[in-house]
Amino acid sequence: MMSLRAGLLGLGVMGSNHARVLASLEGVEFVGVFDPAESVPDRVHGKPVVRDLDEFLQLGLDYVVVAAPTVFHLEMGTRLAEAGVHALIEKPVASTSHDSRILRDLFADKGLIGGVGHIERYNPALQAARQRIEDGMLGEIYQIATRRQGPFPGRIADVGVIKDLATHDIDLTAWVAQQPYLSVNARTTHRSGRPHEDMVLAVGTMSGGTITSHIVNWLTPFKERVTIITGENGVLVADTLTANLTYYDNGKIQVDWDPGEFRGVSEGDVTRFALDRKEPLLAEHEAFRDSVLAGEARGIVTFSEGAAVVEIAEQMLSDSLSWRLTD
Incomplete structure (x- = not known):
């Protein structure tokens, strides 16, 4: 080489x-x-x-x-x-x-x-999730929900939690779903006295109809990095801290008579996949x-994809309602 x-x-x-x-x-x-x-x-x-x-x-x-x-x-x-x-x-x-x-x-x-x-694109759990989605495991993707929470990192001084952390979720969600965002809006807070937001709850809609939700903050005394992908056949849960991927299958229920009412889903098999865990x-x-x-x-x-992520982050900021702690 x-x-x-x-x-x-x-x-x-x-x-x-x-x-x-x-x-x-x-x-x-x-x-x-x-x-x-x-x-x-x-x-x-x-x-x-x-x-x-x-x-x-x-x-x-x-x-x-x-x-x-x-x-x-x-x-x-x-x-x-x-x-x-x-x-x-x-x-x-x-x-x-x-x-x-x-x-x-x-x-x-x-x-x-x-x-x-x-870097989340290179996490074994998310790479395996995307491959299984491409293989049709989930069918149509209904929702992608992410939770990215933890204590404040002292190294961050020039941006808030949206551009530092939520950009991970913006990118991985569009990449896993293979759908760009159509719209997002958010609620933010300023609890730590810094000029930038330290907590955000955002919801969005993707081009294929998938809806998203993102809980991101620097105010939680434990670290969490979870992506939950819900589809017509079941749910994939990716934990990117442990690089674990688990599939919750919709149960298969024999129905002899259908009165036309919505029956929802039931619990089926649960599978935790064995993955090759290369460092992301x-x-x-x-x-x-x-x-x-x-x-x-x-x-x-690519820089083009990175620019699209920043555009969505700015939309979160511009369309957000913010609450700031005051004296």
């Missing part, structure tokens, strides 16, 4: 995980990191940490992973595009839909591969590496 030279922008919590994967990724030579913070070490996995972006761009890079705060994504992405470097940018792809479209068009015009780090971040990196080598998107979240 041809060796690609890869670098990393940003060495925070997520950046450190990217560095770990890059340092051992087959077919990739990890050459260095850009991070101007004084608190980061001088070397990571034996590679230099550069404080000057121009110096970093002179390392002879084929592609770069951007794990800097969202507010810097447009600037960093633009610099990489101007240098002819492919980029995998952590989600959301940019702070606004306008900035997202700028990056999308810029990379397309320069013939560069742009990917977005919507590794799978994401492998897909981006392969896309760069092929010169076309192969199994990645």
Whole structure:
């Protein structure tokens, strides 16, 4: 396999995980990191940490992973595009839909591969769920409900819970259902005294008639990542924390006489699937590496898809009713 030279922008919590994967990724030579913070070490996995972006761009890079705060994504992405470097940018792809479209068009015009780090697409439970939906297990999809709750992460300062967390659910829901959103609306709260929302309840409608609901917050003292997909034949429940997928089949009831009344469904068999559990971040990196080598998107979240996610997130924000804690 041809060796690609890869670098990393940003060495925070997520950046450190990217560095770990890059340092051992087959077919990739990890050459260095850009991070101007004084608190980061001088070397990571034996590679230099550069404080000057121009110096970093002179390392002879084929592609770069951007794990800097969202507010810097447009600037960093633009610099990489101007240098002819492919980029995998952590989600959301940019702070606004306008900035997202700028990056999308810029990379397309320069013939560069742009990917977005919507890591849930690479979770074994959701990948298996999508495959089973394509195979017809659920029949028509009626509803997709997600719950993404947990304590506040201190690393987040520039966006609220919608753009930081709910973007996961926006992307995975459209991807699993293979339907774009037609509309969304939401209710948000500001309970922690920060300028950004910290809790959201959103509902939406997809192009195929599937309805969605999303409970997302930073105010729950336990971590939950659950996707419930209800169809005409039963329900798939994906837990992306444990990478478990369970199927609840609608029971088959013999009916000798039908008076024409709605009978609903009944409990049937329950199956917990055995899955191949590859680390999602590794799978994401492998897909981006392969896309760069092929010169076309192969199994990645494109900048176009990332921009669509930010547009839906902004619709949630603009169409939401908000309650703010006051003195």
